[in-house]
Amino acid sequence: MTPAAGTGRATPGRSDEQWYAADGQVVAGVEKLRFFPQVTAAGRGSILTTPEGRELLDLSASWTATGLGHAHPAVVQAVTDAVSTQATGSILSGSHPEAVLLAEELLGLVATTGTERRVYLGHAGTDANDVALRAVRHATGRPGILAFERGYHGGLGGSMAVSGLHVAAGAVPDPHLRLVPYPDPYRPWTGDPATLLEQTLARVEEHLAGGDVAAVFVEPIQSDGGVIVPPDGFLAGLREATARHGALLVIDEVKVGLGRTGHFLAHHAEGVLPDLVTLGKVLGSGLPLSAVVGPAAALDEPSASALMTTIGNPVSCAAGRAVLRLLRDGSLAKAAQVRGAQLRAGLEAYAASDRPGAAHVGDVRGRGLALGVELVDPGTREPATGLTARAVYALWRLGGIAYPVRDNVIEITPALTISEAEVDHAVELLSGAIDAAVSGEVSEEDVAPFSGW
Ligand SMILES: *Cc1c(COP(=O)(O)O)cnc(C)c1O
Numbered sequence: 001m002t003p004a005a006g007t008g009r010a011t012p013g014r015s016d017e018q019w020y021a022a023d024g025q026v027v028a029g030v031e032k033l034r035f036f037p038q039v040t041a042a043g044r045g046s047i048l049t050t051p052e053g054r055e056l057l058d059l060s061a062s063w064t065a066t067g068l069g070h071a072h073p074a075v076v077q078a079v080t081d082a083v084s085t086q087a088t089g090s091i092l093s094g095s096h097p098e099a100v101l102l103a104e105e106l107l108g109l110v111a112t113t114g115t116e117r118r119v120y121l122g123h124a125g126t127d128a129n130d131v132a133l134r135a136v137r138h139a140t141g142r143p144g145i146l147a148f149e150r151g152y153h154g155g156l157g158g159s160m161a162v163s164g165l166h167v168a169a170g171a172v173p174d175p176h177l178r179l180v181p182y183p184d185p186y187r188p189w190t191g192d193p194a195t196l197l198e199q200t201l202a203r204v205e206e207h208l209a210g211g212d213v214a215a216v217f218v219e220p221i222q223s224d225g226g227v228i229v230p231p232d233g234f235l236a237g238l239r240e241a242t243a244r245h246g247a248l249l250v251i252d253e254v255k256v257g258l259g260r261t262g263h264f265l266a267h268h269a270e271g272v273l274p275d276l277v278t279l280g281k282v283l284g285s286g287l288p289l290s291a292v293v294g295p296a297a298a299l300d301e302p303s304a305s306a307l308m309t310t311i312g313n314p315v316s317c318a319a320g321r322a323v324l325r326l327l328r329d330g331s332l333a334k335a336a337q338v339r340g341a342q343l344r345a346g347l348e349a350y351a352a353s354d355r356p357g358a359a360h361v362g363d364v365r366g367r368g369l370a371l372g373v374e375l376v377d378p379g380t381r382e383p384a385t386g387l388t389a390r391a392v393y394a395l396w397r398l399g400g401i402a403y404p405v406r407d408n409v410i411e412i413t414p415a416l417t418i419s420e421a422e423v424d425h426a427v428e429l430l431s432g433a434i435d436a437a438v439s440g441e442v443s444e445e446d447v448a449p450f451s452g453w
Helices: 016-026 073-085 097-109 125-140 157-161 164-168 193-209 234-244 314-327 331-351 385-398 420-438
Strands: 042-044 047-049 055-058 117-122 144-148 177-180 213-218 248-252 276-279 290-295 361-367 370-375 403-405 409-412
Touching: 055 420, 073 314, 097 117, 097 290, 097 314, 117 125, 125 144, 125 157, 125 213, 125 248, 125 276, 125 290, 144 193, 157 164, 164 177, 177 193, 193 213, 193 234, 213 234, 234 248, 314 331, 331 361, 331 370, 331 420, 370 385, 370 420, 385 403, 385 409, 385 420, 409 420
Parallel strands: 144 177, 144 213, 213 248, 248 276
Antiparallel strands: 042 047, 047 055, 117 290, 276 290, 361 370, 370 409, 403 409
16 A cells, blocks of 8 residues: 555555445435545645545545645644634534634625625535525515526525426425526527527516516526536626516525636626625635625524524634635636636647547536536537546546536536646546547446436
């Protein structure tokens, strides 16, 4: 057994395969979304190390939750300090400085409507959106929620019930949910990209005209729905329409917020002012932490209506404050732009090459370090679903980690701290993986145990 490079240690006792098999025996399936037998024992920056010491280049960053890199020294220090003093384990019945400071800092960084504003501090994107959902109904007295087909706002309860992806997969929808197609320029629901924005906004308008919609929930880039970058003017159009109809606009920045797109928040690209913003994933740098920022009128009442004992705990809050300190000067957002452009150029060069898998790349898209590679049948442009499952499996075999979204899109969301050399390596690994999948180096049997989405 070799020691894990980058960490100086390997985990003795069991092989990678044995750890993974043991997981299957003891850890519940309801929390699994697996695509290959990934097991890692340590991480630093963009490198994860398996128990046996094999290194993997992480191009997902745990779906962006570790989006500043694993074991970032500033986060390690902040968390170590907070857990060493452990001011309290709960914010429910008493305050502590880390929570107050984190909320103050978020209010300073995240603009929304409202003169009196508040911050809800939670555990996950799921409870943040659940709280936002109840807040908008409470504030407007209206029941309706407008969201988008293939949207993702959470994996349990209320936020799951307004997530188009889950509803399409059989989750019970919220009784007052209205779903509108998200404007996907590569696969426009109108059949014509030229009319896509206008017709999508017309659909939204029809629903808002009824007067019973409390809020529109929207992802500025629809991530799990396929890394879809909407046409320019989409968020501005939603802002204008919601304001005119007395509905609120909730922008879900859980995945692409906090520097990833090259902007502090993804919706800053359009300069819109939302009513509520939800944050999560990288906010805790791998620890459970989420937030909703918005008007006090929506987030203050009813009191004691969103209770989970350890929300707002000082350890997670300290991690969040460290993350905001790292993001504050904008250099990580700038790095996301530069490294994102490098990654995208590399993938586009691959797609234009005569390598075996190149013709299967239908589209390379995204913004900053939120990128997607859509794999298609070269003849028909139909989604190449099986090929995508085999490609991410091949990637794992070659030494990289990325996951598929919407069945045929490889989502690439590495840490914002990924280096230039690591991006070059990422392009090599991804190109090699698509080639390997096309050439039949991964079989149906290899991927069969991994049900994925
Ligand atoms: C991941 C995600 C969520 C849910 O966050 P969890 O931390 O998984 O609960 C909500 N919205 C978006 C856009 C996400 O990507």
